[in-house]
Amino acid sequence: MSSPLSLHVTNGPVSVGCINLVGVSSSSALLLGDTESITLYSYFDTPAESMIVSPMAPLPLPGGGEEQIEP
Amino acid sequence: MNRDPRSTTLLSLFVNTVSSSGVVHLGDGQDTNMASRALAVQRAIANFQDDEFFFESYPIFYLPQPVPEAEVPVRFRSESPWPTLQVGCVYALGVSSSSTFRVGCSGPVQGVTRIKHIRHFNNLVASPAGTSAENRDYSS
Numbered sequence: 567m568s569s570p571l572s573l574h575v576t577n578g579p580v581s582v583g584c585i586n587l588v589g590v591s592s593s594s595a596l597l598l599g600d601t602e603s604i605t606l607y608s609y610f611d612t613p614a615e616s617m618i619v620s621p622m623a624p625l626p627l628p629g630g631g632e633e634q635i636e637p
Numbered sequence: 638m639n640r641d642p643r644s645t646t647l648l649s650l651f652v653n654t655v656s657s658s659g660v661v662h663l664g665d666g667q668d669t670n671m672a673s674r675a676l677a678v679q680r681a682i683a684n685f686q687d688d689e690f691f692f693e694s695y696p697i698f699y700l701p702q703p704v705p706e707a708e709v710p711v712r713f714r715s716e717s718p719w720p721t722l723q724v725g726c727v728y729a730l731g732v733s734s735s736s737t738f739r740v741g742c743s744g745p746v747q748g749v750t751r752i753k754h755i756r757h758f759n760n761l762v763a764s765p766a767g768t769s770a771e772n773r774d775y776s777s
Binding site for chain 2: 570571572573574575576577578579580581582583584585586587588589590591592593594595596597598599600601602603604605606607608609610611612616617618619620621622624625626627628
């Protein structure tokens with residue numbers, strides 16, 4: 567059994583001039599400081615079936631079974 | 638973990654808009670958990686008749702999320718001989734949709750966003766110009 571991996575980090579000096587930021591959105595993060603861990607998920611679903619070309623019809627109810635309306 | 642968290646000096650901060658559960662946090666803190674769900678429907682003709690938008694209809698909103706696990710044990714040690722993070726000015730236009738902007742130290746940060754897009758058009762065939770709603774045949 568080998569010894570566990572040892573990681574020693576020395577944080578150097580940080581000096582930032584100017585941050586020009588358009589947006590932080592959809593469960594993202596901008597952190598000026600220290601943290602233990604960052605875990606960010608993003609689920610984005612735009613499949614081809616998301617585009618429906620059909621006469622005006624309501625979207626299906628939760629118990630309908632089908633995810634999309636058949637065009 | 639880092640036992641001596643550093644401090645941050647910020648010269649100036651400008652944030653135009655904070656919306657949709659966005660957070661601007663100045664100072665230290667503990668765990669940060671963020672979650673956001675959106676059902677984005679783009680339609681040629683609006684339907685105001687009844688409520689038809691349910692997160693339960695789409696698997697993306699209830700599928701389990703994979704959790705990355707640390708497989709290798711690591712003996713981690715860090716030190717910060719320079720105790721201050723120096724930042725000049727920050728200009729941010731927007732912080733939105735369960736996102737966070739923090740100046741300071743924190744514990745674990747976790748965020749989940751699930752977005753489903755639906756586009757619903759009516760008649761794209763006879764539309765040389767304009768939107769499908771403008772080219773709709775209202776005579777029938």
